[in-house]
Amino acid sequence: MSDIQKILIVDDEDTLRILVKAELEERGFAVDDAPDGETALQKMESVRYDLIILDIMMPGIDGMEVLRQLREKNLADKVIMLTGVNELKIARDSLELGATDFLTKPYEFKTLLACIERAMRE
Numbered sequence: 001m002s003d004i005q006k007i008l009i010v011d012d013e014d015t016l017r018i019l020v021k022a023e024l025e026e027r028g029f030a031v032d033d034a035p036d037g038e039t040a041l042q043k044m045e046s047v048r049y050d051l052i053i054l055d056i057m058m059p060g061i062d063g064m065e066v067l068r069q070l071r072e073k074n075l076a077d078k079v080i081m082l083t084g085v086n087e088l089k090i091a092r093d094s095l096e097l098g099a100t101d102f103l104t105k106p107y108e109f110k111t112l113l114a115c116i117e118r119a120m121r122e
Contacts, residue, residue, distance in 0.1 A: 005120060006047065009033045010040040010066065011055040011082065020053070023109055024116075037061030044075040051078045051119055053112070054099075056090055064094060071098045078119045082107075 007029050011017040014035065021031045032047065034040035038061050040054070052070065056063035063081060070076050081102035083091040091102040100119045103112060 004028060004030045005050045006030045006032070007051045007053060007116070008040060008043060008047075008049045008076075009053045010035075010037065010058070010063070011053075012036055012058040013055070020109070020112065023113075027113070037063065037066040040066055041069055041075075044070055044073075049076050051080065051100075051116060052076045053080050053082065053116075055082045056087055056094065057084060064090065064097070067094055067097050067099060078122070080112075080115055080119060 009017050009020055012035055017033050021033050024031045032043055034043055036058055054063045078100045081091055081094040081099045082105055083102055084105050101115050103115055
């Protein structure tokens with residue numbers, strides 16, 4: 001990874017989003033964040049991200065719709081979906097739509113980091 005990797009975190013949980021952003025920036029990633037799907041799609045129109053970390057359950061445009069649109073418009077190659085335990089079927093559906101991986105909330109940061117590193121190698 002010679003270039004700085006650009007990541008977009010999309011999650012309506014402010015505290016989680018801000019903490020993950022800070023942790024990733026400490027590790028040398030360039031990180032943007034968005035509190036909802038609409039903001040995320042707007043950011044993806046002007047910036048090409050190496051990886052999107054995308055919560056499934058959000059008000060307004062949910063993560064599955066964001067995933068559909070970013071695949072349709074070829075806005076990103078790698079997407080890690082974040083899901084609650086009762087959303088595992090949705091998470092599996094997200095893989096069929098082209099998500100790279102998914103994590104079940106709550107998760108440990110080191111698990112997310114391993115997931116990111118795996119996705120970046122693919």
